[in-house]
Amino acid sequence: MTVRGNWDEFLPVIGDDRSPELLWWRDELGQEHKDWLVSLPLSHDLVMSGRRVRLFHASAQSPHVRVFFDHTAEEFEAMFRATEMTGPGPEPDVVIYGDIHDAYVETRDGRTLANAGSCGNPLDEPTPSYLILEGALESPEPAPFGLHLVRVPYDVDAEVAVAHRLGMPTADVWEVELRTARYRGNQ
Numbered sequence: 195m196t197v198r199g200n201w202d203e204f205l206p207v208i209g210d211d212r213s214p215e216l217l218w219w220r221d222e223l224g225q226e227h228k229d230w231l232v233s234l235p236l237s238h239d240l241v242m243s244g245r246r247v248r249l250f251h252a253s254a255q256s257p258h259v260r261v262f263f264d265h266t267a268e269e270f271e272a273m274f275r276a277t278e279m280t281g282p283g284p285e286p287d288v289v290i291y292g293d294i295h296d297a298y299v300e301t302r303d304g305r306t307l308a309n310a311g312s313c314g315n316p317l318d319e320p321t322p323s324y325l326i327l328e329g330a331l332e333s334p335e336p337a338p339f340g341l342h343l344v345r346v347p348y349d350v351d352a353e354v355a356v357a358h359r360l361g362m363p364t365a366d367v368w369e370v371e372l373r374t375a376r377y378r379g380n381q
């Protein structure tokens with residue numbers, strides 16, 4: 195299952211009056227890919243090992259409302275609530291999101307909030323991450339359940355070379371991000 199992110203939502207539909215950088219990325223997408231991106235669900239629930247697991251991009255409000263690693267108790271709470279975006283229904287025990295490119299797992303008061311980090315542009319450390327869910331899929335009965343964050347070293351030089359060869363806008367800044375995990379090269 196793939197859920198729709200902030201870029202997935204806006205990039206395919208922007209008009210020609212936007213910045214040349216945005217238009218470059220938009221035009222890298224074929225119509226088939228644009229149609230697929232905007233058709234993706236914003237939120238998806240599954241049951242595993244007796245837990246309800248919810249997946250969305252950034253928050254229960256919208257793919258554009260950001261919740262950082264360093265969040266408040268209220269922001270944590272809000273990630274588990276039913277909203278217009280998630281639809282009604284039972285609240286989840288586990289929420290997994292992306293958006294901030296900052297991988298972590300936090301359990302508080304019996305609920306778990308996890309961020310899968312980023313494969314394409316990690317911003318917590320330069321090594322890409324993904325998250326594996328382990329358990330009995332579609333089982334309402336309690337059973338072992340695991341969240342496994344994996345870090346995968348890769349050939350950054352080759353990746354950067356492709357961006358430069360294609361003439362990708364702001365490739366220099368992006369290269370700093372890939373090598374240092376500092377967003378826009380900030381400290």
Ligand SMILES: [Mn+2]
Nearest residue numbers: 199200201293
């Ligand atoms: Mn995002």
